[in-house]
Every structure is written in structure tokens, then in C-alpha cells.
Amino acid sequence: MRQLSELDASFLYLESETAPMHIGGIYLFDARECRKPLAFSTFVAYLRSRLHVVPLFRQRLKEIPLRLGRPYWIDDPDFSIERHLAYVNLGNHGKVDSLMELASRILEEPLKRDRPLWHITFVDGFQLDEHADSKSFALIVKLHHAAIDAFSGEEIIGKLLEYSPKARAIETPRPWHPQPEPSEERVILQTGANLLRKPLQMTSLAISAAEATARGLIQKQMRKLPLPFPLFSAPHSPFNRQITANRKIVSASLDLSRLKAIKATLGDVTLNDVVLGLCAETLSRYLDRGNATTERSLVAMTPISVRSSSLRKATGNQMSAMLLDLATTEPNPAERIRRIHWNAVESEPYREAIAADRLTELLPSTMLALSARLYSELQIAQRYQPVFNLPITNVPGPQVPLYLQGSRLVAQFNSAPLFDSMGLVIVAVSYQGSLTINFTLCPDVVADGDSLPELLEDSLKSIESAAETLPPYEEDTREYPDSHPTLTDEALNVMEGALRKTFRRFRN
Template sequence: MRQLSELDASFLYLESETTPMHIGGIYLFDAREQKSPLAYSAFVAYLRSRLHVVPVFRQCLKEIPLRLGRPYWIDDPNFSIERHLAYVNLGEQGRKDSLMTLASKILEEPLKRDRPLWHITFVDGFRLDDEDPDSQGFALIVKLHHAAIDAFSGEDIIGNLLEYSPDPRPIHAPRPWQPRPGPSEERVMLQAGANILRTPLQFTALAVNAAEATARGLVQKQLRKLPLPFPLFSAPHSPFNRQITANRQIVSTSVDLSRLKAIKATLGDVTLNDVVLGLCAEALRRYSAEQGADTERSLVAMTPISVRSNSLRRATGNQMSAMLLDLATNEPDPALRIRRIHWNAVASEPYREAIAADRLTELLPSTMLALSARLYSELQVAQRYQPAFNLPITNVPGPQVPLYLQGARLVQQYNTAPLFDSLGLVIVAVSYQGQLTINFTLCPDVVADGDSLQRHVIESLGAIEEAAQDLGPEAELDDASGSSNQTLTGDMLSVLEGVVRKALQRFRA
């Protein structure tokens, strides 16, 4: 048995019918160089032969009774690859917009918990060029649960499943595999008891009286460890921080990496990631202004940072740090904004003290995590208070060499991330073969006119290039440390203490 971390388990507890917590991918393949298109049956045989490189594909969840502990990954004794695959032929509707509409509908559906948490839809009859009926290809729509992977390990999985040569790899018989026997209920309960003894804090979900007596000290101790550069729940309200529905829309646009690298070289002491964040920030500023939103206060992003070993080539759950980053969207100069983002991300104290994200969940045991997630949504906390951050932005470096699937070249990929209540927009930027694709996953009932984000990205890139030439590498940046390095105040601790006390009183009642 391999137990989920608190962070991994939190993605299970946060999931609901309107908030599926899986990471998605849409992969477009060019089959024009093949003598015959890849048949669905051949794809199934190929995938079956590669299952051994992704062990989590054959592992399911084993829940702990009464949620006395986090679930475990165990081998699925009833594993069948057919339960994780689907086939769709677009026929005469094989255009890109039809594919994206189909993908949006598929990605709205949560994964089923009674089997390994992944699913792939093979889409046939897809044309890469809407004007060329001979531009035949196919697409894969992939769903992988966030409890099993993060965005960085997801790219590793795809890289292991695909090929680096245009010459098709022979499809061999799958390696023999027998599921290891699952644990008995008695062993699971004994393990849960042992975990409680090893981690006394887990028992506070049941010993509420003791928890109340130490609540303030625990909250203060944990919060002081967090890399928060400004007071919690101080991000401004924005057009995408409202209660979401189950509807999803995928908006993507690609830009040349060479243009971003040229901006980096022009500005001097910034990173390519700073430029990507600056491009996203300018697009968000333009979108907010177009929607009539206040742009005087800077948006705040949550940016994951992988702490995964470079030598690790298998999915092992979520291994990342996370910090809150001021996007400086109140700075009108888009080139100077990149400088400020660089300072916020690198020169500030929170960056140097960034901690592993699973420590964000250490304060509450599993039962309380599940309860707090439900209450957060049902009590509409996001609508009553300012958000902790406005949106997540993840920049995932992808391979710069072409990938293939049985001779068909991967020409484009789009990636999605889960939304959560009050977070109607999330950005995932992925680079591949000299292109950076910026993917917006959004709830169209919250983010109006989401298609305009494509235009805003293209216009923003041109504006940043022009501003960077005017600014140059020698421009001095004013000291930005005035408000970006504040710590949590005693007033916030008092508020949290009151919330904990009231919650425990209700729990007791």
C-alpha cells in the first residue's frame, strides 16, 4: 500500500459534481505521413503494451473507514483497460472547434472512483486544417486525476507513453502483470490506528476539546511557515472570482518561444518564466479593463513550483512548492511589470522560504479537510470575503523535440487544470517544439467572452515587445518591497481563531 499525502487527498475531498479535480490534455497528431491511419484497435494494443511504464494506471483507491486516515493506492484486482477508453469519430464535423467542444464536454465529467483515476478518448476523423480535407489526423483527450499527478508529472507520463522517433515502435505483447493482493479491512484499521499514534495531530478531528485549547497556537505556528508576501485574503475581487458551475470552456493560443526569449534578452535580468507570467498578466489586465473591472489593485496568482527530482520519471503524486505572487497588474508599463514580477518572485523573502505545498494541509487532518472543503463551497465563503488569490498560473516546460505515436507526429497539445469555487479561470502554459501554448480553462458562466483571451494574448505580446525596446536593460526598478513582503497580522490570527472556535462548537453540538 502507498498512502496518499495530505495534498493528494485534498484533491479528492475538494471534488464535487461541479468541480472535477482532474488534469486534462488534448493531443493532436498528424497522420498524413502514414500509409494508413492509426486504427483504434492498434492504439489500444499499443497502450496495453506500455502500461508498465505508468504503474498508477493500474492502481485504484482504498478508502479508510470513517475517514480515520488518508486513502491508499492499491493494485486494482478488476483492472480492465477497456473501462478507461472511449472511441469517437467526428466524421464530417472533424474540425478543431468541434474537437474543442467535445473535449470541453468530456472534461466536465468527473472520473469514476471505483477504478484507476484516468481516462482517454480516441478521436478519429479529425482534420488538422479545416480547409484541407486530406489533412487527416487523430486526437487524444486525456483525463488524469490531480490526486495521482501534478502538471509536471503529467508531462512525464505523456513523454513515457509516446515515442521520440518517427519510426513506429513494434507493438509487443504486454508484460505479465498480476495485481498484488489488497489489504484486509483489519489491516487497514490497524494501519490507521498506527498513523494516529505516529501523528497525534490527526486525532484532533475527534478530540475537539483539546483542539480548541490549542487552536490559536497551532494556527499561528503553521501560518508563519507559509510563504505569503501579503496578508491572507487580500487579493482583489476580479471578474473570475465568483461561484462556478459545471460548465467548462477551453481557450488556447500559441506564440513563438523565440519572441519570448528575445524579450528576456532585451530586459536583461529576468527569467523566461517571468516573461510568461508578464504575458499572462498583461492579457488579464486587458481582459479586466474590457469587462469594466477595477485595474487599480494588482491581481495575485498562485504559482506552483516543482520540487520533483530531475531523475524521477514516474508519477508519485504531487511534489511541488507553491507561493502567492503579485502580478503587478496595477503597473501600466507591461515591460516594467515583468521586472516587478521578477522581484516579487526571486528577490523577495517569500521566494527564498517557499515550502512544499503538502505542508499547507498539515494543520487539518483528513476528516477536517473534507468538512472544510464542503463548508467553503456551501457557505459561499468566496463570495463573502476577498479571495486568497485570483487564479493559479502554471508554466510547464515541455519537450522541444517532436514526439510520435506509431509514426504520427504530435503537432499540438492543449492542457487544462481543475477549477474550484471562486476560481473560474486557471492558466496552464506548456512549451513544445519552439511554441508556447497558453491554455485558459474557464467556467463560461463566470468568465464572460472567454474567447477574447486569445486576442488579448496576441495583442499583449506585441505591446510587451514594443515596451521592452523602449525600457531596455538598464532601467532602474523602484523598490517594490513596501507592501509585498508583509506578514500575517495579529488581527488575522484573531479572526481565524474565532472561526476555528465557532466551527468546533458547532462540531461538538
């Protein structure tokens, strides 16, 4: 019986019919080196023999009455692997485009809450090339964001796959004895104990926040840097509109060595800065094509894994989040990468101090669920400037080939959930010397999404050209216009008025 963190639970509360909160993966395998293609029955037997390496595959949610606390993960005594698998044969339509269309339709459907939150579709008849006997197949995987983040999702897939082209003998599944489901009385007692600990959590969080703020202010004063921009101050963009249930996945792969060469040319930047700069240039070109440029720079939310420094649990979301100015008002695409690096360094004291899962501990589960639902139903993002324009996640993947029963993984595409006012998410995943940029979008919000791969290639060429002639780095002395009144400003004004009244009463 393991309780979800507030961050994990928030993905449950944000989920709706038009916004399923699962992470998706599309994995393409080449079986031409095998004597025969992998049969679906063999895949089921293989997966059954590997269930012990991923315990969450046999755990479901246990809700708390009246949502007095966060749900728990418990063993599912009725677990049946057949409820989590599907088989599709594309027949004569086994091309990549057909596979992506099928994946988009599958990923539109939310996972069912009465069972462990994952599902895999085995796609037969898929062709990697023009040869009908290419012996290829694909897997379409759905894992709920409440159970994993993008970084742990890659770890799970790595555990299920193999590092040798020689097919591993399928072993007899290990015996599994699920723990009995906890009684309602025990769940309520545990919830009460957690509520009693809440004041201690609030005190700990307040101390951490104070230390983070003090350290950040001191560093910024020393560096004479401007304070970070406030929340709800990102510019309105075409990406920030009400979404529908329709989904589309658009992907493009690039040679990772080209991005490393740009990093070497620019000097004091990271490979992640180059990836963010490439995404920023692509977004700028997309907005220019639609005559929808913004006067102020787009803001991205970039999740950062804290798994390496905080191994508190095997799965779930162990992330910190950083709001990052993408410097899209900078006309030089190579100089923009330097600006992005500068902005990331500016935000570093804040992102390192408090992880995202701790920031939500102040809110009881009922309030967190209510606020998440109200954010969507009242269309708060439509009435105020958004917190950020889109999430961009860069996930380092293995640089050695992976296999499934002798079939080599040749490509993978990944999707991330959309939610109210976020019609576009970018996930970049590297594998075997290649970087795949995946755009998960709502086609009713992001029109002409099929143009993004072409814009991505043009953007990379433009950055390569600009990097060769980039002058030495100079400090940014331009003045930026003040932001418009935001929801944060209004909230601070209300709190300021309440504090004045309180102080006045004490004086009286």
C-alpha cells in the same frame, strides 16, 4: 498499498459535480507520413503494451472507514482497459473548433471513483487542415489531480509516446499480477500507526516553519523589503465568482523565440517572468474591455515543482506554491515583468522552505475533508477577499518531436481544474519551439472567453514594443493602500484574544 499525501487527498475532498478535479490534455497527431491512419484497435493494443511504465493506470482508491485517514492507492484486481477508453468519430465535422467543443464536454464529467482515475478518448476523423485525407487523429486525456500534478502529467505522456518517427513494434503485454486488496483490519491498523506518527510530523513542520520565518524575516530586514501580503487579501475580480459545471478551453500558440528575445532585452528576468507578464497584460486588457479593472494588483498562485529536489514518489503532487503579485497596476507591460521578477525574488525564501504537501500535514483527514467542503458549500470565497485570483502554471515541455506509432504530435492543449470562486485557470506548455497558453474557464463566470487569444497576441506585441524603450530599473518607492480586513485578520484576532486569556490564567 501507498497512502495519498494530504495535498493529493485534498483534491479528492474538493471535488464536486460542478468542480471535477482532473487535469486534461488534448493531443493532435499528424499521420500523413504513415501508410495508413492509426486504427483505434491498434491504439488499444499499443496502450496495453505500455501499461507497465505507468503503474497508477492500474491502481484505484481504497477509502478509510469514517475518513480516519487518507485513502490508499491499491492494485485494481478488476482492472479492464476497456473501461478507460472511448472512441469518437467526428465525420465531416473534424475541425479544431469541433474537437475543442467535444473536449470541453468530456472534461466536464468527473472521473468515476470505482476504478483507476484516468480516461482517454480516441477521436477519429480529425482534420489538421482543409484536406479531407489529412489522416489525423486526437487524444483527449483525463488524469485526476490526486494522482498527478501538471509536471508529472507531462512526464507520463512522455513515457507513453515515442521519440522516433519509426513505429515501434507492439510487444505482448507484460504479465501483471495485482497485489491482493488489503483487509479492513490491516487498513485500520495502518491508519492507527499513522495517527501515532502525527505528533512527530507536527514537530518537524513547526521547526521547518520557524526556520523559514526566521530566515525570511532576516533577509527582508537586510534588503529592507516589505513583508509579504497576508492571505485572503487579493482583490475581488470577475474571475472570483461561483462557478457552474460548464467548461470551455481557449488556447493560443506563440513562437517561443519571441518570449526569449524579450527576456534578453530586459536582462535580469527569467523566461517564467516573461510568461507571467504576458498573462498579466492579457488579463489587464480583458478587464479593461469589460470595465472591470481592480484598484489593486491581481494575485496569482504559481505552482512550483519540487520533483527534482524531492524524488520521494513517482507520481502524485510534489509541488510548492508561491503567491505572486502580478503588478497589474503597473501601466508599462515591460516594466511589469521586472516587478513580477522582483515579487518572485521577494517570496523565494518562503516558497523554498515548506512544500505544499507538508503545509497540510497539520490537519487530520477528517478536518481537511470538512474544511474543503465547507469552503465550497459556505461560499467563504464569496464572503471574504480571495487568497488569490487565479492559478498560473508554466510547464516546460519537450523541444523535440514526439510520435505515436509513426504519427507526429503537432500540438497539445491542456486544462486544469476549476473550483469554487476560481473561474479561470491558465496553463502554459512549451513544445518544439512553441508556447501554448491554455485558458480553462467557466463561461458563466468569464464571459467572452473567445477574445483571450486575440488579447494575448496584442499583449505580446505591446510588451515587445515597450521592452525596446524601457528605461533602467528603479526601485519601487510608491505607497500602496492597506488591505481591507480579511479572514486571516479575524482569525488572528480570535487567537490573540485566546492567548491573552491563557496568559491571564497563568498569572493568576
